[in-house]
Amino acid sequence: MRSRNDRASTRPAEVLQYLVLPAAVLVLWQVASDVGFVRRNILPPPSEVVLVWYDLITGSTDAAARYSGSWLGHAWASTWRVFAGFAWGATLGIVAGLLIGLSRAVERMLDPTLQVLRNIPVTAWVPLSLVFFGIGNAPAIFLIGLGAFFPAAINATHGVRQINITLYKAARMMGADERELLRRVILPGALPSILTGLRLSMGIAWVLVVVAEILAVRRGLGYLLNDAYLFYRNDVVIAAMLSIGLLGFVSDRLVVLVRRALLTWNEKETFGGEH
Amino acid sequence: MGSISVSAVSKRFETGDVDVTALDAVDMQVRDQEFVTLVGASGCGKSTLLNLIAGFETPSSGQVVVDGAPVRGPGPDRGVVFQQTALFPWLTVEQNIAFGLSLRANRDKGEATPIVERLLERTGLAAFRKRRPAELSGGMRQRAAIASVLAIDPSTLLMDEPFGALDALTRSIMQDFLLELWEARRKTVVLVTHDIDEAIYLADRTIVMTAHPGRISEVIEVDLPRPRRYEMRSTAAFIRLRDHVTQIVRAEAMKGTAPLDATAASSAMPDSAMTATMNAHTK
Structure with missing residues (x-):
């Protein structure tokens, strides 16, 4: 191993x-x-x-x-949008996902709606979000957050549901109250799955930032890519593509690093690949 | 403190359209510090009875009383050891043992550190204190699970086939380990098992249960001397008890499969015929 x-x-x-x-x-x-x-x-x-x-x-x-020399401004604009959208979308997603996982009543109230919304591609929200938020950062951050929400929510729900019932019973038997069950059993038990969700959310955020920047703003790597395309500068287009790929990769590594720091225990019983 | 009184307890489960009666009018008394084992074929309701005492289930009728108070739910006075070891995979061995004591409900049970130290020592896990459950063998895991329950010092220990997932050798070592702990600090123990040897070896009394519906068939006083020794298993007294319990459990198990006996007998023929043919081929 x-x-x-x-x-x-x-x-x-x-x-x-x-x-x-x-x-x-x-x-x-x-x-x-x-x-x-x-x-x-x-x-x-x-x-x-x-x-x-x-x-x-x-x-x-x-x-x-x-x-010439515009890269840092574009890269920063995209990165900032990704993290802003990711922050609200993933946070809300985790909270909603945990609540759905914890309570059948909340599941009945939220889940059908979310399942329908989830099947609307986020790109289909573009027109409405432009009408609603106008041109600028707001629709971009809205779209990115929307995309980040669903994987975070679904994986948080799954994380709660797959917790070993014996652990839950053992904690109750030892006298754990509701808050202790949540903080000491449910959250750590769901954490691996939550972090998997965050990784997927981060990936989607980078997809959507490009979509949003092509349509809604005048700065960012997506804007640079589209603008260079209109001016037949395919070399700049490719440089922008690779920049997005690299920044996406670095963001993914960040989430993986957080995962490694938090989960020192989860990797012992998995295959993990050959040497 | 740790007396258990089960009076006229029935438990029915609704599964789809059919009601299954897991327990039917069960009466059982367990004295303080007594070691009782529940044995029977699968489906006899022995785990259900344990879950009722633990408070994970509520009886359909009748009453379960522990230390004079009716059971209303699980609680730290009744420590449960599960077959599937209940250790938190994200905590180390010592953190797992300290878990119960860190809960608000057990604040008055003393400082965790010395208790955890003593239990690490007693269970032989001191060298493995920083390991996580996945890094332990099955026997070590179950020792850690028992230690984590003993840490909150319950008056009653409820064990649901605690050694069922272990290999035969480890299981017999764990049985002696459990008896050693119990001799040193007696508690009321109710242990569910389908292993008849285990049921007799550990118990003051063995309660034999039968299925469909789950009932107590016989209560057997195990008058073997304590402390128990592995060698006792080959004494005449032990063997007599074992044969007696085996007969009850087997007779019960046969009832369900009675019509199949004829088929079993006839299928012996083709089997031996096949072996003969295979032998002929290998020669």
Whole structure:
């Protein structure tokens, strides 16, 4: 089984395993462009994207022209929106999910409505949210929060429901009152599932920030991507795409880190993959 | 303190359209500090009876009284040891043992640290105090679960097939471990098991139950000397008791399968015929 200690001493063979796929993609992409298999203005080679991306961030070479040096502002705008939407959506989702898991009465009151709403794609909310909130941050944060809400809620409910009934009975037998049951049994028992929900919510938040920024605002990586597309700057488009991918990846790692810090106990009885 | 009085208790469960009578007019008295085992084939209602005393279930009729007060729900005066070990997977062994004492209901039971220390020592888990349940063997887990219940010092210990999930060797070691704890600090114990040897070996009295509906069939005084020793299992007195209980339980179990006996006898033929053929092939 994998353990954290193994990871510190990564062997050369493992480094290779990590690098095989990205290296192959980059090489193929570069070659395809160099031999003229694809037109450079449609799919610029990685060598060009890197230069444009560099200027996008530093503003030192003007390779990105009108976008030169604008990266930090866009990246910050997107990140901020993601976390703002995630914060309200996931918080509300966890609370609603816990309540549904704890009480059949609350389940009857909330669950049917939520199940119907859940099946409306968040993108279908775009027109209404623009009409309602106007152009700007508000509709973006609304859409992101809406998307983050459902996985957080569903996983919190599942987290409560899968708690071993014997643990619940044992705590009651020892004299735990309602508050102690919630704080000492239900919450820690549901935590692994809650954190799984947060991870999914974070993923959805990054999807929706792009949708929202294409439609509702004039800043952010989604806006940059769409604007560069309109100006036929596919190199900037690709740089923006990769930026979103990387920031999404870093956010996901953050949630995983929180998970690791909180759950030192949950990984002992799982497969965890081969070495 | 830890006397239990079960009077005219019946319990019916509604499952769909049919009512199942799990217990029918059961009377049972357990004295303070007595070790009683409930034994019987599956479905005889022995676990239901334990759950009624624990307060997880309420009787359909009749009354369960513990220490003079009718049972209204689970409580720390009646510690329950479950077959599926009730340890919190996110807590270490010592945190699990301290759990009960950290609850508001048990504030007056003394400071946790010395109690936890004593129990870690007694259960031989001191070296494993920082381990989590998933890192322990089945026997160690059940010892930790027993320790976590003993920490709140209940006057009564209710055990629902506590060693049922353990292998035979570990089970017999755990039985001696339990007796040792009990000899050192006597409590009222009601232990449910389907293991007849275990039922006799541990008990002052063994209550044999029969099914459909669940009733007490016989109460057997186990007059073997204490402290019990593993070797006693091969004494004539032990074997006599075991054969007696086995007969009751088997007769009961056969009742349900009586029409099948004929089929069982006839199916013995093709079986042996098949073995013969297989032998012929391997030769």
